[in-house]
Amino acid sequence: MSRTTLIIRNDIKRRLKAPMATILFLIIPLAMTGVIGMIFDPGPDNRTQLPPIQLLVVDNDKDLAAKFLLGALDQQELRELFQVTLTDAAAGEALIRKGKASAMLVIPEHFSDDLADQKPTALEVVKNPGEEFLPGVAEEFAGTMAVGFSGLAQVFAEELKVIRSVRNLSLESVTIADMTPFLEMARAKIIALKTYLSPMLLSVASTTTKKPGQENRPSGFNIFSYIFPGMLIMFLLFIIEPSLREIQNELADGKTRRMMFSPLTGRELVTARIFSGWLLGVLVSLLAMAAGTLLFRIDWGNLLLQLALVAAACFCCAALFAMLNAFFRNKNQAGAFASPIILVFSAFGGSMLPLEQLPAGMRWIGGFTVNNWFITGCRKIMDGHAPVASLAVLAAAGLFFAAIAMVALPRRLDA
Numbered sequence: 001m002s003r004t005t006l007i008i009r010n011d012i013k014r015r016l017k018a019p020m021a022t023i024l025f026l027i028i029p030l031a032m033t034g035v036i037g038m039i040f041d042p043g044p045d046n047r048t049q050l051p052p053i054q055l056l057v058v059d060n061d062k063d064l065a066a067k068f069l070l071g072a073l074d075q076q077e078l079r080e081l082f083q084v085t086l087t088d089a090a091a092g093e094a095l096i097r098k099g100k101a102s103a104m105l106v107i108p109e110h111f112s113d114d115l116a117d118q119k120p121t122a123l124e125v126v127k128n129p130g131e132e133f134l135p136g137v138a139e140e141f142a143g144t145m146a147v148g149f150s151g152l153a154q155v156f157a158e159e160l161k162v163i164r165s166v167r168n169l170s171l172e173s174v175t176i177a178d179m180t181p182f183l184e185m186a187r188a189k190i191i192a193l194k195t196y197l198s199p200m201l202l203s204v205a206s207t208t209t210k211k212p213g214q215e216n217r218p219s220g221f222n223i224f225s226y227i228f229p230g231m232l233i234m235f236l237l238f239i240i241e242p243s244l245r246e247i248q249n250e251l252a253d254g255k256t257r258r259m260m261f262s263p264l265t266g267r268e269l270v271t272a273r274i275f276s277g278w279l280l281g282v283l284v285s286l287l288a289m290a291a292g293t294l295l296f297r298i299d300w301g302n303l304l305l306q307l308a309l310v311a312a313a314c315f316c317c318a319a320l321f322a323m324l325n326a327f328f329r330n331k332n333q334a335g336a337f338a339s340p341i342i343l344v345f346s347a348f349g350g351s352m353l354p355l356e357q358l359p360a361g362m363r364w365i366g367g368f369t370v371n372n373w374f375i376t377g378c379r380k381i382m383d384g385h386a387p388v389a390s391l392a393v394l395a396a397a398g399l400f401f402a403a404i405a406m407v408a409l410p411r412r413l414d415a
Contacts, residue, residue, distance in 0.1 A: 005272075026239075026284055029231035030291055037224045037296065053134050055082040056092040056104040063112035069145060082138070096128045099356070103127050103138035122146075130356040133223070224296035229378035230351035232288050233371045236281050237317055237342040243277035244321035245338065247409065248331035270409045274318045274402060281314030301381040309387055312394035313374040319401035320370070326408035345369040350376075370394065 106124040127135035328334040349371025366372035377390030
């Protein structure tokens with residue numbers, strides 16, 4: 001057995017003898033994911049308390065059917081759900097790009113006339129790509145309205161034509177006797193309403209604004225799959241960091257000096273410590289992902305790609321802390337700086353708050369965190385794509401950190 005393998009085996013044994021810290025850091029992200037997920041997805045017995053959805057409406061019709069639709073949005077129940085702002089298409093798209101609205105509902109030209117003439121037409125929902133589920137609520141609402149208006153247009157086709165023909169006439173020229181046949185016809189149609197609802201004349205055309213080169217996400221959304229990768233990578237940092245801080249502890253108690261009397265070299269010791277941290281991180285990640293699948297029904301996508309991403313992320317984390325320990329003077333300094341570094345990475349990398357919710361001027365910081373690249377890579381895989389950029393960045397960063405550690409740490413160990 002090689003000296004490096006022996007050190008790795010002893011590190012794993014030591015962790016297994018006192019596993020409570022690792023187990024705790026495994027349980028906490030699962031618990032936090034469950035709590036946050038249940039807040040936004042409480043189940044059938046509780047109502048989800050969503051923030052008001054900023055909905056822009058572009059009325060290109062300005063006729064009777066459009067007025068009915070705007071009137072529906074002005075009902076008390078819908079006013080609690082949507083904050084509606086009338087705008088035009090260009091201004092609305094600009095507001096969505098700035099993150100000022102979740103979705104934009106576009107009422108097409110000749111909307112009322114097309115319904116009256118039994119011509120197919122479509123409401124358009126433009127969704128903000130920076131948000132996950134609020135635009136989906138707006139899309140579902142538009143779909144419901146489409147069903148209702150399509151059914152009404154087919155059932156009351158004759159009445160709509162009459163309304164369109166008399167709407168410009170004066171009240172004196174229209175008598176009750178003239179309207180009675182149409183009122184009686186409407187009553188009969190209401191009684192037999194279901195027989196008039198097919199086929200649909202009105203549908204919803206849904207689009208999502210995107211930057212050049214950005215791809216739309218597939219339908220279907222699991223709130224837990226959105227939260228858990230950020231929680232996982234944050235606590236992976238807390239799990240891997242003590243494995244590399246052990247270098248400081250061994251320097252302080254003289255164990256490193258005793259080990260260096262053997263044929264063991266400084267680079268072998270550093271390699272063993274990095275590999276131990278990497279292996280521990282991979283094992284914990286696999287357990288956590290299995291638990292996420294069982295508890296939250298998370299679909300991780302291509303498992304081989306996820307394994308590659310986890311391996312790259314854990315290697316990057318281990319190499320990062322190995323490099324940092326080359327510059328920490330003692331174990332107290334390592335303990336004092338490690339936690340703030342992890343918290344900063346988590347805050348700006350998307351673990352604590354979705355990156356798109358950060359101020360635009362601060363989002364660039366996320367590009368320097370392992371959290372951001374891991375979370376982005378997980379979402380890519382879940383969406384059915386290969387996380388090429390995430391794998392490349394994490395692997396390259398890990399090799400860079402490891403190269404510095406392999407040069408700087410042995411000098412401290414040999415000193």
